[in-house]
């Protein structure tokens with residue numbers, strides 16, 4: 001068993017010129033890659049296994065992430081099947097000079113734990129033992145449903 005809060009991972013990237021287009025906005029592909037990586041880390045921390053991405057839900061880029069911003073990616077596991085692991089992944093941009101922070105995108109990634117032969121392998125049960133964990137799971141289940 002692994003608790004939801006143990007899977008909670010945040011990762012910040014300082015947006016540099018090599019991340020942006022000619023308008024000084026972060027390429028969507030970079031944002032997706034950062035999300036995939038942090039989601040995979042949450043899934044691996046949960047399962048104790050190598051995890052591969054099986055599905056990515058709809059993804060809207062609601063606001064641009066500007067050159068010089070900090071991009072904060074947060075992921076956690078909110079549900080699991082026999083071998084699959086569901087994660088909620090969100091991104092916020094922060095203007096480091098003002099501390100102003102805004103959500104730019106959110107999505108749901110499904111990973112599958114694999115063994116040495118790259119075949120799906122069993123994952124543990126997810127536990128939720130705190131009020132914060134309950135809130136995060138509820139938020140993810142509601143968000144997943146509204147993403148359908």
Ligand SMILES: CCCCCCCCCCCCCCCC(=O)SCCNC(=O)CCNC(=O)[C@H](O)C(C)(C)COP(=O)(O)OP(=O)(O)OC[C@H]1O[C@@H](n2cnc3c(N)ncnc32)[C@H](O)[C@@H]1OP(=O)(O)O
Nearest residue numbers: 036037040050051052053054055081082083084110112120
């Ligand atoms: C080797 C070195 C390691 C080093 C470690 C270091 C890593 C450090 C961090 C990693 C950082 C970046 C990591 C990014 C992660 C990638 O970028 S991975 C690359 C992109 N993904 C891939 O290449 C995966 C390609 N797909 C596959 O290999 C196979 O389709 C899969 C995903 C293993 C599934 O295999 P399968 O035989 O079809 O599985 P099957 O038995 O039908 O179903 C198994 C489970 O998967 C679920 N499932 C399958 N497909 C889907 C789907 N499309 N949607 C939802 N659920 C699905 C099933 O519902 C089932 O769930 P459970 O009921 O068991 O819970």
